[in-house]
Amino acid sequence: PQDVYEYLRFVHDCNRERNLRLRAQLREAVAALNRRGIVPLLLKGAVPLFLAPAGQAPSRMTSDLDLAVEPAKAAAAQICLEELGYVEVAGERGMAREQDAGMLELRARRAIDFEPPKLVQHDDLWVNIPTAxxxxxxxxxxxxxxxxxxxxxxxxxxxxxxxxxxxxxxxxxxxxxxxxxxxxxxxxxxxxxxxxxxxxxxxxxxxxxxxxxxxxxxxxxxxxxxxxxxxxxxxxxxxxxxxxxxxxxxxxxxxxxxxxxxxxxxxxxxxxxxxxx
Known part of the structure; x- marks a missing residue:
C-alpha cells in the first residue's frame, strides 16, 4: 500500500541521515585517536559504517558506536575523547555529546578474537577490523x-x-x-x-x-x-x-x-x- 511505502521510505531516509552523522562522528573519533598513536578496534555496527563508500551509508539501524583499545592505552583514549567533548553518561555504558546522533562506547580490548584483526587504512585513517x-x-x-x-x-x-x-x-x-x-x-x-x-x-x-x-x-x-x-x-x-x-x-x-x-x-x-x- 502507498501509505505503508511512504512510511517505510520516511524511516529509511531518516535512518540513512542518522547513519551518515554516525559515520562522521566515528571518523572524527578515529582521527583523534590516531593522532595519539592509538589504532582502535571497531566492533559491531561501527565496521560497516567505517568501510562504506563516501556519500553512502549502510541501511542497518545502528544504536551506538563501539570501539575497543588495548588496555594499556584505555586511559589515554578516554582523555582523547573527553577533549573532543565526550562525557560519561550516568547509568549507561558509554560517552556522549549533545550534538551527536548516538553514544560512543569505549572499552578495553579483550582476548576473545577468533583470529587476529586486520589492520585497515581508509582515507588516511587506521583501524583494526575483526575477521568474519x-x-x-x-x-x-x-x-x-x-x-x-x-x-x-x-x-x-x-x-x-x-x-x-x-x-x-x-x-x-x-x-x-x-x-x-x-x-x-x-x-x-x-x-x-x-x-x-x-x-x-x-x-x-x-x-x-x-x-x-x-x-x-x-x-x-x-x-x-x-x-x-x-x-x-x-x-x-x-x-x-x-x-x-x-x-x-x-x-x-x-x-x-x-x-x-x-x-x-x-x-x-x-x-x-x-x-x-
Missing part, C-alpha cells in the same frame, strides 16, 4: 551470554540478521567456531543460535547443530515465546528467573550503583519481555 569469524563470535557471545539471551529465551532479530548477512558475504566456518567454544554449555548456546539463524534466514549450518535434545528444546522455547507472548509467559518468567539468579550469584550481592540500583536491575531482568523480535 571474530565478528560472528562477538555477536553470539554478546547476545547469548552478556545479555543472557540463551537463558532468557530471547532473540535479537537485528543481530541475527547481521549474522545471516555476514554468513552470506563472508566465509564463516561454523564448525571452527563450535570447536572454539570452551565448554558444553557454550557449544549448546552456539548451536541454539545457529538453529535460529537457519530457521529465520535459511542460512546453511552444520547438520550436527540439531542433534542434541537440549539444543532443539532451547530453539523451540525461543521461537515459541517470541511468537506466543501470552501463553509463553511461564517460559519467559522461568528464563528470566534463571538469568536473574545467575547474575545475582556472580555479583555476590554487590552492584555498580549500590543496593537500590541492583534491585532495579534485578526487577528489570525479571519483567522485561523475553523476545526482541
Amino acid at each position: 569469524q571474530s565478528r560472528a563470535l562477538h555477536w553470539i557471545v554478546h547476545d547469548l551470554f552478556k545479555e543472557g539471551d540463551y537463558w532468557r529465551g530471547r532473540i535479537d532479530l537485528r543481530h541475527l540478521h547481521d549474522l545471516a548477512q555476514l554468513a552470506e558475504t563472508e566465509n564463516v566456518d561454523w564448525s571452527a567456531l563450535q570447536a572454539s567454544m570452551s565448554d558444553r554449555s557454550a557449544r549448546n548456546a552456539l548451536d541454539t543460535q545457529l538453529l535460529a539463524l537457519h530457521h529465520f534466514f535459511g542460512t546453511r549450518i552444520p547438520a550436527r547443530c540439531a542433534r542434541r535434545p537440549i539444543v532443539r528444546f532451547q530453539h523451540w522455547r525461543r521461537v515459541f515465546t517470541a511468537t506466543h507472548p501470552i501463553i509463553g509467559a511461564p517460559l519467559r518468567l522461568a528464563g528470566n528467573l534463571i538469568w536473574g539468579t545467575r547474575r545475582f550469584l556472580s555479583a555476590r550481592g554487590s552492584a555498580r550503583g549500590g543496593s537500590s540500583d541492583f534491585a532495579r536491575r534485578i526487577a528489570r531482568t525479571l519483567l522485561l519481555p523475553s523476545a526482541k523480535i
Whole structure:
C-alpha cells in the first residue's frame, strides 16, 4: 500500500541521515585517536559504517558506536575523547555529546578474537577490523551470554540478521567456531543460535547443530515465546528467573550503583519481555 511505502521510505531516509552523522562522528573519533598513536578496534555496527563508500551509508539501524583499545592505552583514549567533548553518561555504558546522533562506547580490548584483526587504512585513517569469524563470535557471545539471551529465551532479530548477512558475504566456518567454544554449555548456546539463524534466514549450518535434545528444546522455547507472548509467559518468567539468579550469584550481592540500583536491575531482568523480535 502507498501509505505503508511512504512510511517505510520516511524511516529509511531518516535512518540513512542518522547513519551518515554516525559515520562522521566515528571518523572524527578515529582521527583523534590516531593522532595519539592509538589504532582502535571497531566492533559491531561501527565496521560497516567505517568501510562504506563516501556519500553512502549502510541501511542497518545502528544504536551506538563501539570501539575497543588495548588496555594499556584505555586511559589515554578516554582523555582523547573527553577533549573532543565526550562525557560519561550516568547509568549507561558509554560517552556522549549533545550534538551527536548516538553514544560512543569505549572499552578495553579483550582476548576473545577468533583470529587476529586486520589492520585497515581508509582515507588516511587506521583501524583494526575483526575477521568474519571474530565478528560472528562477538555477536553470539554478546547476545547469548552478556545479555543472557540463551537463558532468557530471547532473540535479537537485528543481530541475527547481521549474522545471516555476514554468513552470506563472508566465509564463516561454523564448525571452527563450535570447536572454539570452551565448554558444553557454550557449544549448546552456539548451536541454539545457529538453529535460529537457519530457521529465520535459511542460512546453511552444520547438520550436527540439531542433534542434541537440549539444543532443539532451547530453539523451540525461543521461537515459541517470541511468537506466543501470552501463553509463553511461564517460559519467559522461568528464563528470566534463571538469568536473574545467575547474575545475582556472580555479583555476590554487590552492584555498580549500590543496593537500590541492583534491585532495579534485578526487577528489570525479571519483567522485561523475553523476545526482541
